[in-house]
Amino acid sequence: MQPINLRIVRLAYWLIRLRWYAIIGIVIGFFIAKHFLHIPIWNLPVYISIIFLILLNVISFSVLKYLQKSRIRKSLKFVNRIINFQISTDLIVLTILLHFSGGVENPFIIYYIFHMIIGNIILTTKESFLQTSFALLLVGTMTFLEYSGIIKHYPLEGFIVTNIYNDLTYLLCTGFIFVTTSYFVVYITRTIVKESKRHEISYLQANIKLRQKDKIKNEYVMRITHDIKGHITAIQSCITVLNKKWTGPLNPQQEEFLNRAINRIQILNTFISDLLSITHRKLHQKTEKKYFDLNFSLKEMIKIAENMAHDKNISIIKNIESSINNIYGEQSSIEEVLLNLILNAVKYSPPGNHILISTFNKQDSILIEITDHGMGIPENEIHLIFNEFYRASNAKSQVKDGTGLGLAISKQIVENHGGKIWVKSKLNLGTTFSLLLKKEQ
Amino acid sequence: MNKSKILVVDDDLDLLAATKLFLERNNYEVKTAINTKIGRDNLNTFHPDLIVLDIVMDTNLEGFNFLNDLKSDDKLKNIPVIINTSMSQAIGVNMRSAIEDIDNLPKTRFIDKSGDWEELLKAVTELL
Numbered sequence: 210m211q212p213i214n215l216r217i218v219r220l221a222y223w224l225i226r227l228r229w230y231a232i233i234g235i236v237i238g239f240f241i242a243k244h245f246l247h248i249p250i251w252n253l254p255v256y257i258s259i260i261f262l263i264l265l266n267v268i269s270f271s272v273l274k275y276l277q278k279s280r281i282r283k284s285l286k287f288v289n290r291i292i293n294f295q296i297s298t299d300l301i302v303l304t305i306l307l308h309f310s311g312g313v314e315n316p317f318i319i320y321y322i323f324h325m326i327i328g329n330i331i332l333t334t335k336e337s338f339l340q341t342s343f344a345l346l347l348v349g350t351m352t353f354l355e356y357s358g359i360i361k362h363y364p365l366e367g368f369i370v371t372n373i374y375n376d377l378t379y380l381l382c383t384g385f386i387f388v389t390t391s392y393f394v395v396y397i398t399r400t401i402v403k404e405s406k407r408h409e410i411s412y413l414q415a416n417i418k419l420r421q422k423d424k425i426k427n428e429y430v431m432r433i434t435h436d437i438k439g440h441i442t443a444i445q446s447c448i449t450v451l452n453k454k455w456t457g458p459l460n461p462q463q464e465e466f467l468n469r470a471i472n473r474i475q476i477l478n479t480f481i482s483d484l485l486s487i488t489h490r491k492l493h494q495k496t497e498k499k500y501f502d503l504n505f506s507l508k509e510m511i512k513i514a515e516n517m518a519h520d521k522n523i524s525i526i527k528n529i530e531s532s533i534n535n536i537y538g539e540q541s542s543i544e545e546v547l548l549n550l551i552l553n554a555v556k557y558s559p560p561g562n563h564i565l566i567s568t569f570n571k572q573d574s575i576l577i578e579i580t581d582h583g584m585g586i587p588e589n590e591i592h593l594i595f596n597e598f599y600r601a602s603n604a605k606s607q608v609k610d611g612t613g614l615g616l617a618i619s620k621q622i623v624e625n626h627g628g629k630i631w632v633k634s635k636l637n638l639g640t641t642f643s644l645l646l647k648k649e650q
Numbered sequence: 651m652n653k654s655k656i657l658v659v660d661d662d663l664d665l666l667a668a669t670k671l672f673l674e675r676n677n678y679e680v681k682t683a684i685n686t687k688i689g690r691d692n693l694n695t696f697h698p699d700l701i702v703l704d705i706v707m708d709t710n711l712e713g714f715n716f717l718n719d720l721k722s723d724d725k726l727k728n729i730p731v732i733i734n735t736s737m738s739q740a741i742g743v744n745m746r747s748a749i750e751d752i753d754n755l756p757k758t759r760f761i762d763k764s765g766d767w768e769e770l771l772k773a774v775t776e777l778l
Contacts, residue, residue, distance in 0.1 A: 438736055439662065445765030446668035455675050478765070 220331045221273055221288050224295060227327065228266050231299075235259060235306070238317075242310070248368050254309040258302050269295055289332075296328050296340050304347040311365035313352045313374050313383070321348065321387075322394055329398040341395050345388055352380060424492065431488045438481045445474050476610045483614035487597065490542075490621045498626075498650065501540040503575060504533050504568075510544055511566065514551040521560045525551075528567040533575055536648045538626045543646070546619040546630075547577070550642045553615065554581035556608050557640070574628070574647045582639040591634055595620045603636075626650070653679040654778050657698035659689040659716065660734070661707040669702065672767055673774070686716040693720075698729060700778055702770070704763075705735040717758070730757040730777035734770065 239255050242248045269291055276284040303324070307315050321344045328340040354360040355374050362374050373379050450456060452467050459467065511525055518525055536543075554564045558581045569576040586594055586601045593599045598613040605611070623630045627647050634640040656678045658669050666682040673680045681696045683689035685707060692698070701720070705713035713735065721727045759773045 435736065439763075442736065442763050442765045443662050443664040443668070446665050446672075446767075449765065449767060450668050450671050453675075455671055474765075 217285060217288055217292070217331065218273070218277065221269075221292055224292060224327065224331065225266055225270050225273070228262060228295075228299070232259060232262050232266070235262075242368075246368060248310075248365050250310050250365075251363065254305060258306050262299075262302060265295065265298060292331055293336060293340070296324060296332075297343060300324055300340070300344045300347055304351055307348075308351050308355070308360070309363050311369060311374075312355045312362055313348070313380065314365060314369045314372075318348065318387075321345075322391065325391055325395055326398050329395055330402055334399060337395055337399065341391050345391060348387065349384070352384070356380060427488050427492050431485065431492065434481055434484050434488065438478075438485065441474060441478055441481060445471075445478065448474065472610075476612075479610065480612040480614070483612045483618060487614055487618045487621055490618065490625065498537055498539050500535040500537050501543075502534055503536045503543070503646070504529060504531070506540060506544045507547055507566070507568065507577070510547040510551055513548060514555055517552065518555045518564070521555065521558070523555055523558050523560065524563045526563055526565045528565065530568050530570045532570050533568055536575060536646055537650050538646065539622075542622045543626070546622050546644065549615045549619050550579045550644070553642075554579050554583070554640075556611075557581060557583035557604065559583060571645075573649065574645050577644040577646070578641055579644075580639060580641040585636040585638055585640055586632065586634040587636055588634075591632060594632060595630070653677060654699045655679045655681070655696060656700045656702060656774065657681050657683065657689060657692050657696060658702045659683045659686060659707075659713070660702075660704040661685060662704070669770075672770075676771060676774075678774070686712050689716060690719075693726060700774060701729055701731045702734050702774075703731055705733060721758075728757060730759070732770070732773050732777065733758065733760045734763050735760075736763040 235255070236259065239250065242250060272291060273288065276287060300321070303317075303320060307313075307318060310317075324344060325337070325341045329337040332340065351360075352374070355362045356377070362372075364372065364374075448467065448471055451459065452464075452471060507529065508527075511527065515525060551564070551566065558564060562582050564582075565578075565580040567578045567580075569578075584603050584607065587603065590599075590601050594601060595616050597617040599617075600611050600613040620630050623644065623646070627650060629645040630642065632640060632642050656673055658666060658673070658680060660666050660669070660682070661684060663684065666684065670680045670682050681692055681698070683692055689701075689703075703713050703717060705711070707713060709715075713733070717731060717733070720729065720731065757777065759777060761769050761773055
């Protein structure tokens with residue numbers, strides 16, 4: 210249940226953020242009360258409270274950050290304790306502030322309710338009822354002590370005209386309403402929170418089910434594709450027998466049609482291999498990763514592509530940073546991505562043009578850019594280019610043997626490695642594919 | 651000089667026919683077997699110098715069982731075997747490293763079934 214666990218950490222940060230707002234609120238409220246409403250409030254407790262809240266927030270934030278880094282198993286329990294401690298301290302600070310600014314007569318007494326709601330969202334049922342009871346105990350004690358004269362009452366002079374802190378009937382009625390409101394609020398928010406947690410869990414379960422269905426679908430595709438491949442291999446072998454003229458000479462027309470068939474079979478074969486490859490990668494995300502020399506791989510792939518580039522009189526300009534060496538990943542897969550991108554650049558470049566391959570050594574990753582000056586990708590199709598089976602409208606008419614799976618495979622591989630792949634393109638001006646690979650996993 | 655003898659075991663009749671023709675064109679004597687049972691019978695009568703073997707036939711591992719029996723038989727284990735299968739793509743195992751293990755499976759070669767005759771011919775000439 211990882212997401213639920215992460216939830217409490219997220220909420221712990223949320224609580225810290227809320228407290229910053231509260232601190233700002235106290236400062237503004239205090240300023241307005243003092244300078245606009247001219248209510249005499251003793252400065253010292255307010256200043257101390259503000260400083261205390263700031264310290265509390267800074268310390269809580271640091272502890273949370275430390276816990277997240279250390280990844281200790283017990284940290285979640287500890288995060289929960291921090292939250293409980295923070296809410297209790299907030300309640301005490303609020304009580305102290307209220308005591309020095311009119312006690313039960315201060316309208317901000319309603320703000321206890323906020324703490325109750327916040328506690329409810331973050332804490333367990335038992336904890337939030339305990340926190341609410343603690344809040345009521347604090348208010349009750351403060352009111353009683355002020356009422357009985359054990360501690361001094363600090364009236365809000367000029368704001369509350371008559372004294373009500375010592376009016377028993379008022380105190381009992383307000384007390385009753387306050388207590389019932391508090392518990393009722395706790396009960397209602399509890400119900401809402403439970404409901405939303407239930408939704409969260411059912412979303413998670415639906416997600417798991419979807420993934421299982423997807424797996425079944427992929428296994429099905431895999432099996433069928435594999436069967437088809439068997440047939441294609443047999444067809445290809447039989448046609449080759451004729452084409453190689455092992456069974457006797459062919460007339461030119463027979464040869465022409467045989468060649469047409471062979472071309473189509475080759476395209477189909479590539480297609481099936483690509484489909485098997487991408488389905489396999491989706492099903493088995495575990496790969497055989499190790500450290501390998503990325504620069505070496507890139508140079509090897511460029512060498513392979515140079516043959517094809519040479520036929521089209523295309524030059525490959527290399528701008529490779531020599532400081533790049535080992536990265537962690539599956540060498541053959543990364544090489545497949547590199548070769549695929551470079552060959553694409555060659556395929557879609559007009560003859561006599563050049564391709565630029567640049568690498569940049571970033572702090573913990575390596576950026577590879579492959580730029581061609583070919584037909585480009587129409588702007589409204591750029592976001593579709595990594596989709597399975599998608600081929601840009603202008604690519605289809607120029608290069609017949611694409612399967613629309615090459616980029617989808619590349620993306621799958623890069624994502625399995627925790628990297629990123631993206632494209633920038635201008636129609637008729639050219640395209641740049643960028644590949645960001647992490648040095649470590 | 652006598653022609654070298656090759657036994658091809660595969661459950662695909664069309665592929666068998668084409669492979670037989672191809673290898674015969676390259677001056678080998680070829681016998682084909684549609685399953686490992688016929689393949690086994692041929693071992694004693696035909697005495698092949700090399701075997702081309704498919705893996706997934708009636709059962710998923712039929713070819714492996716055949717290979718296993720072959721390599722555990724002292725008289726037969728020195729016959730070179732070329733595994734010709736598209737299985738690696740289906741299960742995604744690096745078959746080459748698993749199969750070309752000199753200690754466990756001497757004289758065994760792996761090629762990816764793809765309709766590429768040159769690769770097959772290269773493996774045959776290297777092993778014979």
